[in-house]
Amino acid sequence: MSKLPVVSAKDVCKALKKLGYDIDHQTGSHIVLRNAHPPYRRLTIPDHKEIAKGTLRAIVRQAGLMPDEFKTLL
Numbered sequence: 001m002s003k004l005p006v007v008s009a010k011d012v013c014k015a016l017k018k019l020g021y022d023i024d025h026q027t028g029s030h031i032v033l034r035n036a037h038p039p040y041r042r043l044t045i046p047d048h049k050e051i052a053k054g055t056l057r058a059i060v061r062q063a064g065l066m067p068d069e070f071k072t073l074l
Contacts, residue, residue: 004056004067007074010045012056015073016043016063 007015009031013023016033024034029074043062046055057062060070 004053004060005071005074006050007056008053009045009048011061011074012045012051015070018073019063019065021063 013021013031013033015063021033021041021069022036024032024042026032026047029030029047031047035041035045035046041063044057045051051059060067063070065073
């Protein structure tokens with residue numbers, strides 16, 4: 001597995017927007033993204049300046065991506 005870079009919530013949202021994810025709503029410090037295309041996945045992104053490695057890896061996995069694919073979206 002390749003290492004994931006240190007990114008902010010804003011960077012993650014921009015990268016996932018390229019895959020069809022849009023901001024559904026925000027509750028407190030969590031941004032909820034929803035995919036406009038099937039399978040209509042929902043992802044919860046913590047609105048932090050730096051997202052923890054394990055959290056970012058889980059988000060990438062839930063989006064159905066490999067770490068290398070995510071890095072190309074950044």
